[in-house]
Amino acid sequence: MTDTIAPPDLATLPLPARESHSSLSAYAACPRRYAFRYVARLPGEVPRWWFTFGSAVHCAFEAFDRARVRARLDGAGAPGLDVLNRAFGDAVDASGCEPEEAARYRARSEPVLLAYLQRAAASDAEPVGVELGFGVDVPVPGDETPVRLVGYVDRIDRRPDGAVELIDHKTGKLRSQEEVDRDRQLTAYAFACARGALRDPATGEALPAAARLGLHFAEAGVTVWTTRSAEELDAFGARVADEVGAIRRREFGPRPGTACRWCEYRAACPDASPPTP
Secondary structure, three states: OOOOOOOOOOOOOOOOOEEEEEHHHHHHHHHHHHHHHHOOOOOOOOOOHHHHHHHHHHHHHHHHHHHHHHHHHOOOOOOOOHHHHHHHHHHHOOOOHHHHHHHHHHHHHHHHHHHHHHHHHHHHOOOEEEHHHHHEEEEEOOOOEEEEEEEEEEEEEEEOOOOEEEEEEEEOOOOOOHHHHHHHHHHHHHHHHOOOOEEEOOOOOEEEOOOOOEEEOOOOOOEEEEOOOHHHHHHHHHHHHHHHHHHOOOOOOOOOOOHHHEEEEEHHHHOOOOOOO
């Protein structure tokens, strides 16, 4: 049984100055959990091994794509598998894994990294931005202070015709086209890009609105593409404004359900659903 701890006073603590896809998704799922994480800033009890492999894959892809950008600008040859393997190994070593665990991760990564190298060689698109940050102000009705929506895009590519593609890497299970079409993270990226918040690192100029958006599922070696209409982006902006308005009104009511059993703040929430016997 988990001991209950005294919940924080959410009525007086300062609110975040910025929001992101992650924070607003947390609010949409459970306002109380959002408040514990982003307002009270309670530490979460998340096992370190949950993210080791995914984080190492992201590090490898990032190092490789940055090397691709540098090689293009310098007129040098394209990077190889050694760049991917070295970055992956460095990330796993830095995680503090046991040697046996690290060996399993390396074996698991081999087909993933090789497939990424092969896809890069076969593509006619060139990366122009890697882990590119953005910030865009979204008006909040009834409040003269807009919310600053921030985030990072894993990779931004430019095709030979100048079209821009935004790509986010995933190491989880492959999702359906319908799920990707609804993906809120991709919508946030498209929203920022369409409003001039993503800039070409080489020129400083705002990138054009994204022609398409992709979730790249690393272990499946598949990228599922989608688009967002202007109407969908407007609706996203309105939803962000509504959620931020509720946050500023401190509407942090709980949303008990099956997810309570996995919530890292269960001990601080007197309204959490009881655990399954």
